Amino acid sequence: NAGVMQNPRHLVRRRGQEARLRCSPMKGHSHVYWYRQLPEEGLKFMVYLQKENIIDESGMPKERFSAEFPKEGPSILRIQQVVRGDSAAYFCASSPMGHIYNEQFFGPGTRLTVL
């Protein structure tokens, strides 16, 4: 059973470009979470999605950031018009449906560098 997969692992963008980060949850998992980790800091929650639904986006910046989890295919975190402050590691986690504590399994992350 493959773990959570994220790609690309490293992404370099220039200011003003768009960044698309992909996350494939573990097989059988229907819940996806995105977290951002700034250097020397803990992970900060961004958004929680189930298939075709955004359940909680309270941690998402109001502008330029969006997320989706379509019926088919991976979850995508999209950052438009990136700025240097967006440079961080972005982690996706997945959990199975019905687990009361929703144990979350993390992917290896995408490290975004904005030049």
Next chain:
Amino acid sequence: QQQVKQSPQSLIVQKGGISIINCAYENTAFDYFPWYQQFPGKGPALLIAIRPDVSEKKEGRFTISFNKSAKQFSLHIMDSQPGDSATYFCAASIRGGSGSARQLTFGSGTQLTVLP
């Protein structure tokens, strides 16, 4: 109120020693407290977790101690090994309004170095 405060920021322990990492929280609605281990360039991996209805949980060399009244919990690593050198994060979560939503609130991390 959603914060989880973690200390120390870094910790150096001799091989065979005990590593202790502490966390404190404010939100009494938190009901699940996992610890994650993260190696450089990797994602966090669940190490051990506890619910507030127990005061201690042990798995191998790893023990969580939980003090509900003080709103504190700690990770103890017995017989620390060089392979334990990693960053450790405490976290807490609460069941969300939608029923299944459980965002994790992380501490700031402790970088553990175990000397051979």
